[in-house]
Amino acid sequence: MNKKDIFHFDYLLLKSGKKLENIDIAYETYGQLNADKSNAILLEHAFSGNAHASKLNENDEPGWWDNMIGENKAFDTNKYFIICSNILGGCGGSTGPASINPKTGKEYALAFPVITVEDIVAAQKKLIDFLGISKLLSVVGGSMGGMQVLQWMISYPDSILSAVPISTAMKHSPQQIAFNEVGRQAIMSDSDWNNGNYYQKNEPKTGLALARMIGHITYMSDKSMEAKFSRKLKDKEYAFNVGTNPEFEVEGYLRYKGSSFVKRFDANSYLYITKAMDYFDVSGKNFTIKSKNKNLKSLVIAFKSDWLYPPYQTENIARHLKLQGYDATYCEIKSSYGHDSFLLETEDETKLIKGFLKSVEKGALK
Amino acid sequence: MNKKDIFHFDYLLLKSGKKLENIDIAYETYGQLNADKSNAILLEHAFSGNAHASKLNENDEPGWWDNMIGENKAFDTNKYFIICSNILGGCGGSTGPASINPKTGKEYALAFPVITVEDIVAAQKKLIDFLGISKLLSVVGGSMGGMQVLQWMISYPDSILSAVPISTAMKHSPQQIAFNEVGRQAIMSDSDWNNGNYYQKNEPKTGLALARMIGHITYMSDKSMEAKFSRKLKDKEYAFNVGTNPEFEVEGYLRYKGSSFVKRFDANSYLYITKAMDYFDVSGKNFTIKSKNKNLKSLVIAFKSDWLYPPYQTENIARHLKLQGYDATYCEIKSSYGHDSFLLETEDETKLIKGFLKSVEKGALK
Numbered sequence: 001m002n003k004k005d006i007f008h009f010d011y012l013l014l015k016s017g018k019k020l021e022n023i024d025i026a027y028e029t030y031g032q033l034n035a036d037k038s039n040a041i042l043l044e045h046a047f048s049g050n051a052h053a054s055k056l057n058e059n060d061e062p063g064w065w066d067n068m069i070g071e072n073k074a075f076d077t078n079k080y081f082i083i084c085s086n087i088l089g090g091c092g093g094s095t096g097p098a099s100i101n102p103k104t105g106k107e108y109a110l111a112f113p114v115i116t117v118e119d120i121v122a123a124q125k126k127l128i129d130f131l132g133i134s135k136l137l138s139v140v141g142g143s144m145g146g147m148q149v150l151q152w153m154i155s156y157p158d159s160i161l162s163a164v165p166i167s168t169a170m171k172h173s174p175q176q177i178a179f180n181e182v183g184r185q186a187i188m189s190d191s192d193w194n195n196g197n198y199y200q201k202n203e204p205k206t207g208l209a210l211a212r213m214i215g216h217i218t219y220m221s222d223k224s225m226e227a228k229f230s231r232k233l234k235d236k237e238y239a240f241n242v243g244t245n246p247e248f249e250v251e252g253y254l255r256y257k258g259s260s261f262v263k264r265f266d267a268n269s270y271l272y273i274t275k276a277m278d279y280f281d282v283s284g285k286n287f288t289i290k291s292k293n294k295n296l297k298s299l300v301i302a303f304k305s306d307w308l309y310p311p312y313q314t315e316n317i318a319r320h321l322k323l324q325g326y327d328a329t330y331c332e333i334k335s336s337y338g339h340d341s342f343l344l345e346t347e348d349e350t351k352l353i354k355g356f357l358k359s360v361e362k363g364a365l366k
Numbered sequence: 367m368n369k370k371d372i373f374h375f376d377y378l379l380l381k382s383g384k385k386l387e388n389i390d391i392a393y394e395t396y397g398q399l400n401a402d403k404s405n406a407i408l409l410e411h412a413f414s415g416n417a418h419a420s421k422l423n424e425n426d427e428p429g430w431w432d433n434m435i436g437e438n439k440a441f442d443t444n445k446y447f448i449i450c451s452n453i454l455g456g457c458g459g460s461t462g463p464a465s466i467n468p469k470t471g472k473e474y475a476l477a478f479p480v481i482t483v484e485d486i487v488a489a490q491k492k493l494i495d496f497l498g499i500s501k502l503l504s505v506v507g508g509s510m511g512g513m514q515v516l517q518w519m520i521s522y523p524d525s526i527l528s529a530v531p532i533s534t535a536m537k538h539s540p541q542q543i544a545f546n547e548v549g550r551q552a553i554m555s556d557s558d559w560n561n562g563n564y565y566q567k568n569e570p571k572t573g574l575a576l577a578r579m580i581g582h583i584t585y586m587s588d589k590s591m592e593a594k595f596s597r598k599l600k601d602k603e604y605a606f607n608v609g610t611n612p613e614f615e616v617e618g619y620l621r622y623k624g625s626s627f628v629k630r631f632d633a634n635s636y637l638y639i640t641k642a643m644d645y646f647d648v649s650g651k652n653f654t655i656k657s658k659n660k661n662l663k664s665l666v667i668a669f670k671s672d673w674l675y676p677p678y679q680t681e682n683i684a685r686h687l688k689l690q691g692y693d694a695t696y697c698e699i700k701s702s703y704g705h706d707s708f709l710l711e712t713e714d715e716t717k718l719i720k721g722f723l724k725s726v727e728k729g730a731l732k
Binding site for chain 2: 016018110113114171172173174175177178179181182184185186188189190191196206207210213214217220221222225226228229230231238240241242243244246248249250251254255268271272274275278279281307310
């Protein structure tokens with residue numbers, strides 16, 4: 001039932017005008033596709049996520065949305081067929097800068113073409129076509145996953161029955177671009193980055209770890225950091241060193257998060273994916289859903305303490321949908337976890353999404 | 367009248383237990399000290415500031431608070447004698463890690479002892495004593511300058527008539543520590559940093575510039591960045607490069623700010639000063655003003671859009687002062703400039719501070 005697989009296709013014409021050939025998309029599925037293929041839900045992972053949204057069995061690694069996927073959970077595997085694929089440009093099994101360039105026999109590195117959220121979703125559409133699904137019951141995702149949800153609404157509105165964009169924005173603001181930029185600079189400043197050519201050499205671990213440390217601060221909130229760390233020290237007293245060793249627990253935590261991230265993530269993918277986010281802009285006229293079917297329903301979710309993707313950005317999505325005559329519900333969940341809330345505050349999310357999917361599946365599920 | 371000078375003293379016993387010898391404190395003064403030395407106001411600079419708060423004459427470089435200092439301004443040089451000194455550990459003329467260690471004849475580098483805000487203020491007290499001032503009319507400063515103001519209230523409450531802490535906190539929160547930590551990591555990750563020994567070699571320019579870029583994001587606000595940059599591109603269209611060249615104006619701005627900062631700031635001072643901020647904690651019992659004179663008045667100012675030093679932190683100062691029976695007024699100014707507001711929103715600040723100083727000087731100024 002549950003499956004991990006790789007879907008292969010020949011090429012994709014990219015938004016940049018370039019052609020990417022020989023593409024793999026790694027994906028996982030949970031639950032069973034029904035006879036008329038009407039119970040499929042596509043989950044979109046966030047920036048540093050991957051296709052592994054849920055652990056398939058007890059010995060599997062934790063997935064990024066375990067609390068949401070499974071029997072009787074929000075994405076109930078008794079009813080739905082859940083699909084999650086690693087994004088194009090990523091490093092979780094799909095083709096990205098660390099993949100072998102068929103033209104050279106070596107890793108692409110910076111020869112990998114710049115990709116956009118539109119390209120990422122176009123590759124997903126090929127996967128969905130391959131699975132024989134003509135209409136997804138829903139597309140759901142938070143953060144960069146939410147951008148993909150919006151892109152589905154714009155690129156393939158007639159291929160989805162509903163959409164759940166969470167903690168996301170129609171366009172990256174200059175502050176969001178700026179945080180990505182310092183992450184990229186951290187990587188590119190590491191001499192081991194070597195203009196992207198590090199695959200057979202030392203990886204730019206220090207730079208990538210630093211990028212992740214910066215990111216982590218933005219995923220939490222002032223309040224959640226206070227609750228988790230306060231001013232707790234690793235030792236009893238100030239060491240009066242100038243920062244070579246972590247003294248405060250928050251410093252140790254960030255360093256740990258940075259150093260564990262480099263074990264599972266490719267630095268060049270960091271550059272490509274953050275760039276795709278920064279390029280993303282479906283605001284204004286770009287957010288026009290070209291479908292005659294006005295039944296496309298949306299549930300738009302934001303979290304109060306999220307300052308990286310502030311609720312006003314997410315709320316704006318619901319407003320634009322309503323202005324175009326679509327049924328959109330906006331919910332702002334109280335939470336202190338900051339941007340990470342969409343991964344952590346699963347209890348309220350479950351209630352909202354369960355109810356929403358129930359209303360969507362009426363008449364659609366047989 | 368206006369003066370730039372260096373005050374020298376022999377040694378200071380530091381909070382860490384170490385003894386720092388042969389100390390210079392660079393300072394500037396504006397206006398004229400009156401006969402009974404009752405019109406002196408000490409201005410405390412923020413993290414990356416220095417003693418140059420105001421330009422003395424038309425050919426001078428801009429100061430960091432030019433709009434606030436001068437004839438008929440908030441700090442009216444017709445009435446007051448304004449003092450601003452570079453902090454201990456800094457790189458604006460006062461003794462810091464780039465200074466020559468008298469014991470070795472070479473720059474201190476990491477042999478410089480870790481200093482605290484308490485040490486910084488203790489050095490200032492020696493300067494004020496040297497100037498023959500027994501009671502300052504006021505001590506005023508924003509951000510790390512505000513921490514020094516709080517430290518004056520605690521260390522030398524009988525040497526000040528009033529205090530104006532702005533956009534500051536009684537203790538650094540884990541989020542504030544975290545942002546300092548990634549800045550320090552950026553510097554220490556630069557191989558040119560060389561464990562602090564770079565003075566006769568290449569300076570860690572890349573790391574220091576990156577630290578400043580990160581800092582700059584935190585000094586602005588989502589709103590002010592949107593107003594200043596929006597999603598404006600340097601060229602007309604997306605370049606589809608992966609971040610090697612700045613594409614968005616905000617990226618170019620941050621890189622410019624980073625590269626210009628390294629020309630005027632010492633990387634080791636960055637480490638020492640951020641550490642002093644992180645160690646700062648006058649919360650709870652530490653914020654006890656040991657004076658029988660309850661006339662010490664305070665004006666506590668915060669700015670609504672400041673998310674690096676959120677207003678709740680600054681407001682907390684006023685509450686603690688009132689709980690101890692002191693006259694404290696808290697004002698929250700509407701502004702969209704984020705933490706930078708205290709340097710930029712000088713019109714409202716001027717009104718508040720002018721009125722406050724007028725009430726303080728009654729009976730004090732002759």
